[in-house]
Amino acid sequence: MASELPHAKEPLIDHLTSKDFQNVYEPAQDSFLFIDSLQKDVDNLKALNPKIILEIGSGSGFIITFISQLLGTNGRYYMSTDINPHAALASSKTSDRNNANVDVINTCFIQGLERLKGSIDVLLFNPPYVPTPSEEVKEKGIVASWAGGVDGREVIDKLLPQIMNILSEKAFFYIVLVQENKPKQVISIMHSYGFQYQVVGKRKAFNELLYIIKFYR
Ligand SMILES: C[S@@+](CC[C@H](N)C(=O)[O-])C[C@H]1O[C@@H](n2cnc3c(N)ncnc32)[C@H](O)[C@@H]1O
Structure with a gap:
């Protein structure tokens, strides 16, 4: 059955300037496909009735702010992390600009948030997925937005083994993958x-074939 909900608005990001986007990932085709996919899945998300929603690598805060507007704040807790301090600040500002309520933490994956293990009902990740030399993966600035190392999988592969401990039993985990990431291998892991x-x-966007994959138990 189609959703009866109106399409949630795209979050405003007019408080961020081109100078900010020198240090923070600017929402692009992957980010737009992500919010469209969440919108399409809204009935399942509502039925899930998630209490704790976390985005890892929130960048400008576009996606976590979008989902908080999509599902509403009543009884739900939204948080995001980013390894890039400029991105964490931008996410926080985007939440404020849109009257959302997102707690943003500057950390790697969910380091320091061990208390929340097993309780994340929705996890979102648009990772650095571009194949690059492995050395670039150590960067914490804007390069961390895209540098994915071998097959664009080095950051993704660090997160996957932690997933079971992060998620609640009923959780949905949404991730962006491109063809170069060998999505079938990720599915098999x-x-x-x-x-x-x-x-x-x-979606095909320029030279990328983008997928949003949802994992669930
Ligand atoms: C492709 S960008 C996506 C940004 C935003 N979510 C969007 O879709 O517009 C990837 C983001 O992940 C962050 N990131 C990379 N490695 C990370 C890690 N280990 N832990 C947390 N964030 C990370 C980057 O700093 C960047 O903001």
Whole structure:
């Protein structure tokens, strides 16, 4: 059944300037496909009734602010992390600009948030997925937005083994992958952890074939 909800508005990001986007990932085709896919999946998200929603690598805060507007704040807790301090600040500002309520933390993945393990009901990640030399993966500035190392998988592969401990039993985990990331391998790794998958978004953008994959138990 189609959603009866109106399409949630795109978050305002007019408080961020081109100078900010020298240090912070500017929402692009992957970010737009992500919010479109969440919008399409809104009935399942509502039925899930998530209490804790976390985005890892929130950049400008565009996606976490969008989902908070999509699902509403009543009884839900939204948080995001980013390894880049400029991005963490931008996410916080975007939340404020849109009267959202997102707690933003400047950290790697969920370091320091161990208390929340097993309780994340929705996890979102638009990772650095571009294949690059491995050395670039150590960067914490704007390069951390895209530098994915071998097959664009080095950051993704660090997160996957932690997923089981982060998520609640009922959780949905949405991730962006491109063809170069060998999505079938990622699906098979997640399968070995007991997760099924669904492709909730797919789009060709310039030279990238983008997928939004949803994993769930
Ligand atoms: C492709 S950008 C996505 C930004 C935003 N979510 C969007 O879709 O517009 C990837 C983001 O992940 C962050 N990031 C990279 N490695 C990370 C890590 N280990 N922990 C947390 N954030 C990370 C980058 O700083 C960057 O902001």
